[in-house]
């Protein structure tokens with residue numbers, strides 16, 4: 001790599017809250033829409049009097065926009081027939097937490113703006129966006145050396161509708177995604193090598209995942225900005241994987257070095273690491289204030305955000321490791337995002353292995369064995385129930401081996417007390433079974449018999465009692 005590059009990363013991440021300017025849930029739909037609405041959008045001049053280049057580029061295509069509406073995840077706000085509600089506080093707090101983690105300067109007051117989006121993906125013709133903080137940094141480590149990467153801005157904005165279909169005269173959008181809160185993180189152009197770009201993208205990803213963000217395909221969108229000495233800035237959209245940051249930068253630096261006429265433009269990242277032209281880079285006449293949403297004074301929200309700043313996974317892993325927990329278990333807790341619950345259950349019984357069984361492993365086993373959705377199980381086994389079960393186990397009121405069966409009974413609708421009652425096995429049944437196995441499988445060890453008894457009664461018997469009876473018949 002000989003070309004001198006200056007690059008920055010731009011990441012859009014969906015937050016795991018309701019929508020940003022109404023109380024619709026942030027859920028994507030696959031079934032048939034309740035309504036279909038057709039609209040046309042015309043480019044209008046922004047406050048500066050200029051119509052944006054990018055806006056023209058789109059408008060020339062003269063398309064009809066078709067919107068698929070779902071009443072359980074969209075309302076009149078998405079249809080632009082009702083003004084936006086107050087900004088979603090949960091989303092604002094997550095954005096502020098990120099601003100704090102990135103040590104950036106949070107604005108005392110935040111003004112929601114309208115950004116012109118004329119491609120149809122926003123019904124109103126604009127996207128609401130609020131600059132929350134600027135001028136922060138984070139550190140990456142490369143070959144043992146630390147390097148600071150600056151953060152230019154942290155913005156909270158609403159996602160656009162998603163494109164479903166496109167033909168010569170129309171584009172169809174689904175309104176489910178419109179309004180889902182996104183945090184946009186833009187770094188300064190401090191990245192100078194492809195490898196740095198990859199490591200920086202991974203690091204930002206790790207920080208985001210420590211916060212309450214959506215997970216999975218389509219919940220994060222990553223772009224790259226790159227310029228080289230003889231070429232102005234090019235924006236590259238949709239770099240899917242962190243390892244592609246490296247490839248795309250390498251390719252783009254070479255392409256820019258060879259390019260005869262360098263124009264600022266927007267390109268698209270292809271899966272093989274090459275890039276292709278999308279459209280000219282939008283001009284600057286794109287923003288005007290959203291007068292339907294009042295100015296947001298951030299002080300009280302910053303105080304709120306500070307109370308519960310998420311820790312990075314690396315920090316948590318280190319802390320748990322120091323407490324003597326095994327790495328596999330730590331990984332599982334973090335993957336399932338159960339750290340808060342895990343910590344709170346440890347207070348009931350300070351036995352990490354067992355807490356992981358109660359909290360994660362057994363519910364999963366029950367889910368797959370009984371074909372019940374894990375969400376259903378989690379609803380029926382809230383934290384206080386798990387806490388109470390763990391406490392009873394600690395006090396030896398329940399045997400560890402009984403606990404999973406008890407959980408199942410509770411999931412099926414019983415209270416803890418009812419479940420405990422049905423758990424006691426009639427001693428006569430126990431004795432009859434012991435007689436039977438000792439007769440049919442003579443000469444086994446006491447432990448082996450015990451195993452068979454536990455298996456037969458699904459762990460519901462009191463081991464002391466069973467051992468007493470076993471001794472009676474094996475001697």
Ligand SMILES: [Zn+2]
Nearest residue numbers: 022024074075
């Ligand atoms: Zn809504």
